[in-house]
Amino acid sequence: MTNILMGVAASPGIAIAKAFRYANTEHIPQKQTITNVETEAERFRQAVEKSKIEIDEIRKLTEQRLGAQKAEIFESHMFLLEDPDLVDASLDKIAEDQLSAEYALYEVTTGVVEMLREMDNALLRERAIDVKDVSGRVMSHLIDKPYATLSGITEEIVIITEDLTPSDTAQLDLNYVQGFVTEVGSRTSHSAIMARSLEVPAVVGVGIAAASIADGAMLIIDATEGTVIVDPSEEELLEYREKKQRYEERRVQLKLLAEQPSVSKDGQHLELAANIGSIEDLAKVLENGADGVGLFRTEFIYMGRSSFPTEEEQYQIYKHVLEKMNGKRVVIRTLDIGGDKELPYLELPKESNPFLGLRALRLCLERQDLFRTQLRALLRASTAGKLNIMFPMIAVLSELREAKRILEEERVKLQQEGIAVSENIEVGMMIEIPAAALNADHFAKEVDFFSIGTNDLIQYTMAADRMNKSVAYLYQPYHPSILRLVNMVIKAAERAGKWTGMCGEMAGELTAIPLLLGMGLNEFSMSAGSVLPARELIGQLSKREWANLVEDALVMGTQEEVKQFVEQRSHL
């Protein structure tokens, strides 16, 4: 019988495919010593043998279904299970350091993965994923839990999972993965943001009901409405196949706007930029004709690994992004770790309110070694394009001043070392804490630009955790209290002759765009997939007209009134 589940429409589109259940928790063992080396070594050897049998079965199945070429990956997994750097090294650790098989494997894998990631050769770097995959399989036998992986998917599926990490999404083969459904998350959780940048349909925050979807069940996900239909009827399948086709036709039509400028009906030029979290996201940015990168969330470079990226690694990444954007503006945000973005190897003490704790720039000012490494990499890359550096989570002027002072110190050091640094770097800050919005007049004098981070600004203004579904009703971007703060920031920047962007999710929402245009927002930065619908809408709106209309919205009392008003006036 058909069963309809409701969630949050996180990344638009329609997918029709079978469910693939995925549990992604990487097992990180406790460090444990053992007394009986031979028993432990034997346990390890057996786990390797069981993994070999399993991989061989998957290899045969893949060969039958998809041909020898697609099955090759599993041969290389077999080779890894013979590799002395992995297998013998783990056995040596068990014998010499008397470590448990789990911990020995974990330590050896971490070392190998790290070494591969440092390689210049992209193919070798990609091997890191295979090593992790194989080692995860062996680990699953050691701890006697079934192993789940995303890298061996060979048919069209929709992933059903609790949540996806950035490293999970890095493994997704988009030829097969049609969409995903998660139990937790909201429109602004990181799995949702990643789905949008990959343009994969996603419904998130379905809750525990997602756990009831059977592996292999037929699914329709309508990620425009936020619904998941389990075991659909023939009529439903027909209806949604047609809907999917109409959706895809519209996308083709929108792509015609990719080469066009972003101009309002009354001739005002704006910047419609895209948010990225990795080099891989650039393909969609270019394909959708974004006017720049308005937010590079650099923390993703630090996540899904077990040690800090080096200055050189970061330099290569930033340089690549600047070069690819070919002179268009690239706003790179310094590390924003903390809150929902954890970094296990940083070993920070647990906080009871991580969103209110030692997060983002607060952490960077305390851990200046990390901050200075990143700033040096950014400064060195600055000659490759049009770089803007942006500091996250600033509440008070002293934080901004300290960050700028450190940046200046690193610039001088580099110049003394004879390393070229661009003279045209703009330095700005995010406005995501109400205190900064209220004090924007003062900040505006000391920065080149603002970028409003509404995901956090809303959570802090409403005192509602952006990850907590029970208070999701308070995530109200159109609430007049939020609109007044946003307007206040834009006007403060205007008075100081500076520009304002917005890189929170609100910037790409069709209901928000008329209001933001009217307030005078200069740059809108959003998921790459939202750029073209936004460009189309802006072409139909008059900035002058909305500058008047927005005054009415700002004095309303509720989000509902504002939404209704905008929808009526802009014919959305």
Ligand code: PEP
């Ligand atoms: C924001 O808070 O709006 C923002 C863009 O930053 P993040 O979502 O990465 O916290």
Ligand code: MG
């Ligand atoms: Mg933020």
